[in-house]
Amino acid sequence: MTKAGFSKDRLSRLHHAMAGYVERGEMPGVVALVWRNGETHVDAVGKLAFEAHEPMRRDTLFRIASMTKPIIAAAAMILVEECVLRLDEPVDRFLPELANRRVLKQIDGPLEDTVPAKRGITLRDLLTFRLGIGAVMAPPDSFPIQTAMKEAGFAPGPNPPAHVPDDWMKNLSSLPLVHHPGETWMYHIGSDILGVLIARASGMTLGRFLKERIFDPLGMKDTGFSVSIEQAKRLATSYMLNPGTGELVVHDSPLDSRWSNPAFESGGGGLVSTVDDYLAFCLMMLGKGSYGSTRILSRPSVELMTSDQLTQEQKGKARIFFADHSSWGFGMGVNIRRDQLWSTPGRFGWDGGVGTSGYSDPAENMVGILMTQRMMQSPEPPRVFVDFWTSAYQAIDE
Incomplete structure (x- = not known):
């Protein structure tokens, strides 16, 4: 007997919740997908842009931002399985810019007041964001290191880096680490470095590696780091809030x-994709590395990637990201405690800062993907995310 998926009556609540954001003018459009036990429901509401007439469609392209991170982690694990990379080996061989790092004595200290790093940076450090540098969660220019990161092109933001990878790495090598490798979780930069590492270790561009080893095998025909002239017709306009006026402006x-x-090609947030393309990746992860007749990763790799990798202290220092219910695996968040309808222990995935969210839930055999084009304003999930996940989980039919 086939297990139930969703209640049709309750799925209507998902539609009304998402349509409300469009009707109120909070965003021009939304595409929402929920999958459970083989049943897929997709709802496309609104338009590609406020000023456009083209309707939002199932195949609309979105900038998925940090939902790129789980894909990059999977790519790295492909190379681990092939013994090209090793989790606990320093990455200096491929990334000499990260060799012989120095570490700030104090986060608020001058950039010259450093000590030698206790050890080298490993692939595990990059995957778990414990390499020693990343987004400093404080008001801009609170510390000298923040100012230096901004001037070097490493300030947190929604756009891909402006430099080519080699120049980007050279700029990174000019900065001290904020913490010793392995000690503290710091967001984002680890995935961008990981993308450079994958390209150098594989001997091809990151985009080509992802296409050959993940996208083509999974049928992810619309996912990549750039959009063609033809694809641009399906790309949703991205918006951000102007804090001064309170109005949405084009990003x-x-x-x-x-x-x-x-x-x-930003491993931390550079991909564009569609709900169906990203579903294929999520189903591969939910299938322990296998999707249909295609195997991308082994079951042990996926189990490692989706397990809690942080200490209690590390989670506590990143509370703005994890609250009390989540932690970090390899390139993705992992729920560890249920305090919402949707935060089932073992559920994994991540949000994208340009307005997207995608998670897989092994306990419920479920995937949810939300694509909007309104930029997040903080690491805390916006109301549209909360309402999507609430609506998705209340529609479960058991």
Whole structure:
């Protein structure tokens, strides 16, 4: 007997919740997908842009931002399984810019007041964001290291880096680490470095490696780091809130998109994709590395990637990201305690800062993917995320 998926009556609540955001003018459109026990429901509401007439469609392209991170982690684990990379080996062999690092004595100290790093940076450090540098969660320019990171092009933001990878790594090598490798979780930069590492270790561009080893095998035909002229017709306009006026303004337009020909293929947040493409990746992860007749990773690799990798102290220092219910695996968040309808222990995935969310839930045999084009304003999930996940889980039919 086939297990039930969703209640049709309750799925209507998901539609009304998402449509409300469009009707109120909070965003021009939404595409929401829920999958459970083989049953898929997709709802496309609104338009590609406020000023456009083209409707939002199932195959609309979105900038998935940090939902790129789990894909990059999977790519790294492919190379681990092939013994090209090793989890606990320093990455200096491929990334000499990260060799012989120095570490700030104090986060608020001058950049010259450093000590030698206790050890080298490993692949595990990059995957778990414990390499010693990343987003400093404090008001801008609170510390000298923040100012230096901003001037070098490493300030947190929604756009791919402006430098080519080699120049980007050279700029990174000029900065001290904020913490010793392995000690503290710091967001984002680890995935961008990971992308450079994958490219150098594989001997091909990151985009080509992902296409050959993940996208083509999974049928992810619309996923990549750039959009063609033809694809731009399906790319949703991205918006951000102007804090001064409270109005939504264009962050990125398909007509002159930063994603038309980016200089840097950002492993931390550079991919564009569709709900169906990203579903294929999520189903592969939910299937312990296998999707249909295609195996991308082994079961042990996926189990390792989706397990809690942080100490209690490390989780506590990153509370703004994890609250009391989550932690970090390899390139993705992992729920460890249920305090919401949706935070089932073992559920894994991540959000994208340009307005997307995607998680897989082994306990419920379920995937949810939300694509909007309104940029997040903080690491805390916006209301549309909360309402999507609430609506998705209340629709479960058992």
